[in-house]
Structures are given as structure tokens and as C-alpha cells.
Amino acid sequence: MFNLKKIKQNAPAVPILVWTGILVGIPLIYVVVLSFLSRDSLGNIVFEFTWENYKRIFDPVYLKVFYNSFLLAVLTGLITLLIGYPVAYFTANLEANRRSLAMGLIILPFWISSLLRVYGWIILLGNNGLINSLLLKFKIIDKPLTMMYNFGTVLVGTAYMLIPFMIVALYNSIDKLDRSLLEASYDLGASKWKTFFKITLPLTMPGIAGGFTLVFIPALGLFFISDLLGGGKNIFLGNLINAQIKGRNRPLAAAFSVGMIILVLLVLYIYTRITKNKKEGLFL
């Protein structure tokens, strides 16, 4: 049962396992326990079991917030996929040294604070922003276009923020693609498009699923983008949780968080189903 060689092999992994166990496991258990607790009139947590927090989640208003967040995350996934796939495809087909340059450029925005990058969008899209100023200057419009503070702006910001994750995941998948299969497909008379849909797309499915998962999960929880670009007029799960913590209602915040974790687990489950037997994916 105890294979000494195996234990020796795995020993270096123990500290990191203990470390993540402490830093991820304990807070997670804490959140779940917290979601069943009550609070007193001062907002202190009281160790008294209750279902009340979960009952509140199933309120039509809050369910709609769940739906809004889900919609935002799915749309973000789709948009980043549509834009990211061609980018990843062309990057993977570049020569080696150009390829690293391209990947470097894709990663580059991460060097700048995400908050600053969001402010960049405000400078671009605001009523006195760059786009409006130019359009007004060239007399294309006579009144500034309202581009800020709605769902669309939040979507653009979220997609922009998360697209590098999608591109990197797709890139890895496309890079591994065996080009001789494509040649074989062409040799057998398939058109470019047919090859793409019959060979490339199915074989890069794990990358698509991986990228989608990597984008979907953070998109559920980002709240500062909707605060800044959405003008606080759209609420998503992140905002709801943030507001409950601000109001010292941590048990309800924890219940919302558990709801969000369940949504994430659902997506992860679908993800593992897609990548199963493909011997490729985020967890391999």
C-alpha cells in the first residue's frame, strides 16, 4: 500500500498541498458554515443555525441578479471566444520568435493595474471621451452619444479584462494540434472551412472549454467593472455580496457566495464532461 518510491516522488508536493489546504480549504468551510448562521441587531454573527439566508436567495429579485450574472458571464465567454479564437489561431501559426512576441503583447496589459485599464475605457467612451470628442469635432454627430453606464459597457469591459485568459488557453490547444491531420484532410479533398469545422474545431474543443471556464468564473465575480463602467446601475452577484458585507450581513453574503460557487461547479462539471477522455485540459 505504501509505495516508498511514490511517497518520495510526491514529497515535494506536500508543503504546497498543506498550504493551499489551509488557505483555500479553511476559508471555504468557513463560508459554508457562515451561510447557515444568524446575526444580531448589531450585525455580530450568532451561532444559531438557520435556513433563512438561503430562503432569501430564492427571492425573485435576487434570482434575477443570479440570472444577470450568468448572462454576463456566458456572453463574456462567447465574445472572448469569437475574438480570441482567430487571434490564438494566427498566433499559433506564426514563426517561433514572432510567436513569443505576440504572446508577450497579449500578456502585456496585465502589467498595468486592472483598475487603471477600466478608467481607460471611461476616457474612451465617456460623454466627453475620446470617441465622442472626435465624432463631435468632425460633425458626425451633434450631441454626445451615451455609451457609458449600461449593460453593454459592462460587457465590453469584462470581456476586455478577461480575453487574455481565453487566448492563452486556446493558443495552447491550437499549438498542440497535429498539422499532418490538416494536410490529410486537404489531401482528401476537404475545403478549408470543412477542415476547420471537422478537424480543427473538434480537436481544439478542450481549449475552447478551458478558455470558456477561465473566463466564465471570474466574470461572475468581478464587481468593480459594473460599478465603474455600469455606473452602479446594473447589479451582479459580486455587487450583491459586496453590499451585504458593507451592511454587516456576512451570513447572507456567505449564502450568496455559496450560490455562486454552485454555479461555478456546474460549469466545471460541464467542462470535465467535454474534456473527458481527451487527455488534455486545465487539470491534466
Added chain:
Amino acid sequence: MISTKIKKILVLTFCAVFFVFAFVGCGGKDNGNKQINLMTWGGDFIPREIINQFEEETGIKVNYKEVTSNEEMQSLLEANPDQYDLAVVTDYMVDILRQNGYLEKLDKGKIPNFANINPVYQGNYYDENDEYSIPYAVSISFLLVNPEGVAALGADPITSYKDLWQEELKDSIVLIDWSVEVIGLVLKSLGYEYNETDPVKVAEAKEKLFELKDNIVRFETNTPEDSLISGEAVAGFMYSNQAVKGQAADPKLQPVFPEEGMPIYIDCFVMSKDAPNKDNAYQFLNFLLEPEISAKISELTNFSNANKAAEEFLPEDFKNNPMLNFPDEVIKNTSFYIGVAEVYEEYEHIYSEFKMQF
């Protein structure tokens, strides 16, 4: 080339050091007793210049821990009451910490300068007999208005909350993004008090709130003044220090103190029950209440001062600015948000439903 053995040792040493730091933390509390451990908001809330002066004069080192919320201070203080001497928390948190039993009753004999505190700011709900807290920074919220912008939209001048409902002000108002503030504003406009619990009055406020929807261009807590400076809004409900910034950037912006009443927030010094350096902390508190020092702090932070004796040391433009040195009649028309926890779930629900309308 470094041999693998040395590499291994280096890695192990690094790990060991890392673990030690991670678990021990950087409390540094037995560094003699010439120090105090202070925690409060960052961003020079207690200006470095003032702290340096105190350290030079007394030789007591001030360890300043920056935090981002009252709740963070609460959990730090309640988890390690013997690690902190002083904290500056907002009024409602004084009440919570006091009721939870984490605060030291202050020995006023050691703070002779307490006599300088303006009586207007004494005996408030969170500390009726001024036993636990010393007011440090006072702020209120009110409307900052661009009168030209309001006129250009064809609306009547704004003098009260009620005027915000004018149809002409479509997409022109910015509000602090918090349910308690926004619903509080609506309650005041109806002539009710903050944090009303009467379901009939709350329902009325909800209906009235929904009518305000079309006029709101944006909810923003941190920089609402930007919306007025950029012109996307002509009126905004914001904190006094933000209004000051707004007017500094654009002199045509004017404060409006709504006749229906305004919220007030007082950040107060409190002392931990198990404070390790109590005497030093008293010395620090007394120092901050010196009239000149207090005036200097106000000047540096743009927060209003609770120190009556400091007034004569304030620069003229500060003294004459109603957004910095609140007139007594404005202060009399303010009230605190009391009992937030009680109404919060209901208000948040209304607020979420409201936002779903956009």
C-alpha cells in the same frame, strides 16, 4: 555555478523564513514601550507630518496600520485586543465595539484637551456620555449643484431633495451608491427620518424612489464629483470632502444644504480595552487635540474639525467655507444613520429591485 546542495539549502532557508513570517506576523509589539499601535483609514487620514512631529517631541513611535473598512478594524481589534492601542472608527462602529465590550473607558484626566471639543459633537447616540470616544473628523453629505447646468436644462433651481424629481433633470443626477444613503434621501424628501422601519412609510419611499429612476445618470461612491466636473451630471449627493474637491476643480459648482436634513458621520478615536501602551496613547490623543495641531490636521485632510478651540488657527478660506467649516444651523439639521443592521436587508432588497429597473 551554484552546486545543487547550496541551492537546496537556499530554498529551504527561504521556505523556513517565509513560514516563520507568515505565522508570526509582523506585530513587533515588544519593541520597548515607547510606541503606540494605531489603526485607521489610509490616505494620510492622520497626516504623516503630524505623526512625525509627535514622534519628535515625545520619542514615542507611532505604528500606523492602514485599513479599508470599519469591519476590518472590528475584526482586527476583536481578534487581537492586546495588539492595538488606538483605532479611528466611524460612529456606528463605536457603538458596536462598545456594546461588544472591546473599548476602554477613557480617563479624561489624562486628556485635558478634551475640553476643546465642540459641545455640538458630544453626547451622541454611539457614546451618550463621551466615555469611550473622541471625535476626530466630521463629515456630512449634501448636494453639490451646477446651477448653470440646471438652468440650461430648463429646471427650477435646486434647493431641496424634492427638486431632484423634476422631469427636466433626466439623466443628470449622481448619487452615493449605497441603499441606506439613497433610501435615506428619499425618506427625508418625504419628511421622514433615516432608517424608518414603518412598512407603510417604507413602501411610500420605495414608490417615490422608483420615480427618481430616469433622473439618475450614475451611482458612484468614490468620485461622484467627477460626474459634475465632466458635466454628465448637474447635481450630486455626496460626502463633504468630495464636494470640496469638486468645487476646487470647478468653482461654478455650489453646495446646497437641503432643508429636509442631511446625514452626518463622525470618525472617532477609541482605545482598545487591552491596549498595551495606554499612557502613550493618552499622550497622543491629547497631542492631537491641541488647537494648533487640530487646525493643521483639518487643513491637511479637508475634514471638518470637532475642535472648537482650533477654529482660530484655521486659515481664512477654510473657516469661511461652509463645506469645510459647517455652519451651526447646518449641523443642527443633520442626523446619524442609526440602526442600519435592523433595516438593512429590507433596504437592500428594495435597492436591488430598483436597480433592476435600469
